[in-house]
Amino acid sequence: MEKREKLYEGKAKIIYATDEPDKVIAHYKDAATAFDAVKKATIKGKGVLNNTIASFFFQMLNERGIPTHFIKKLSDREMLIYRVEIIPVEVVVRNIAAGSIVKRLGIPKNTKFEPPLVEFYLKNDELHDPIICEQHIYAMNLAKPEEVAQMKELALKVNEILKEFMEKQGVILVDFKLEFGRKDGKILLADEISPDTCRFWDAKTGESLDKDRFRFDLGDLIEGYKKILEKIEKNQ
Ligand code: C5P
Numbered sequence: 001m002e003k004r005e006k007l008y009e010g011k012a013k014i015i016y017a018t019d020e021p022d023k024v025i026a027h028y029k030d031a032a033t034a035f036d037a038v039k040k041a042t043i044k045g046k047g048v049l050n051n052t053i054a055s056f057f058f059q060m061l062n063e064r065g066i067p068t069h070f071i072k073k074l075s076d077r078e079m080l081i082y083r084v085e086i087i088p089v090e091v092v093v094r095n096i097a098a099g100s101i102v103k104r105l106g107i108p109k110n111t112k113f114e115p116p117l118v119e120f121y122l123k124n125d126e127l128h129d130p131i132i133c134e135q136h137i138y139a140m141n142l143a144k145p146e147e148v149a150q151m152k153e154l155a156l157k158v159n160e161i162l163k164e165f166m167e168k169q170g171v172i173l174v175d176f177k178l179e180f181g182r183k184d185g186k187i188l189l190a191d192e193i194s195p196d197t198c199r200f201w202d203a204k205t206g207e208s209l210d211k212d213r214f215r216f217d218l219g220d221l222i223e224g225y226k227k228i229l230e231k232i233e234k235n236q
Pocket of ligand 1: 090098099175176196198199
């Protein structure tokens with residue numbers, strides 16, 4: 001397998017072509033962004049941590065029967081993934097109220113959601129990723145009803161697997177964001193699962209071990225991400 005030209009550069013990752021048309025390489029950068037990239041920084045070592053953590057989670061999900069784009073970890077910063085057509089809908093699952101739902105709806109922080117909430121956001125930086133409902137997805141022709149049903153079902157399954165696993169590591173899975181893609185008519189879990197895209201709270205201390213450290217200056221980001229990696233690596 002050979003690495004070829006750059007196909008796309010996002011805020012946190014670069015995608016490269018390979019000599020195999022259905023496979024691409026995701027390269028994790030050290031860039032950190034928050035609040036629609038209004039807050040930006042380069043944090044040395046973040047890409048290595050996120051690639052390692054995301055590879056671990058994807059591998060675990062693949063083994064548990066969740067179809068994902070992940071094939072294998074290639075190096076510190078790179079993973080081999082299937083090329084997919086990304087569905088421009090971000091799926092957020094919430095177990096506990098934090099972040100935008102507290103601001104938007106005035107729900108007190110820490111409120112437990114049982115069953116968990118599943119929300120959809122339009123993946124569009126210019127419009128600041130607005131929250132949308134299922135009907136908007138159909139009105140804008142973003143995905144078919146069967147696809148939305150699958151995304152919801154997969155998102156809730158991922159939540160059960162990750163929540164239970166992290167609980168055993170002494171970490172509360174508060175919420176997270178997923179993206180899905182199409183490959184050969186099938187839906188695959190895509191993008192990344194890392195402390196950039198999940199809220200993780202230390203079950204004992206309540207400490208944030210995720211990107212909220214950067215968003216709200218809660219402490220050194222690398223220290224928090226390393227704690228997550230150390231906890232999950234005990235299980236390898
Ligand atoms: O900001 P909000 O509270 O809606 O975020 C919910 C979850 O989704 C958080 O874990 C956050 O890190 C993640 N998220 C993300 N990318 C976005 C929006 C939210 O990873 N564009």
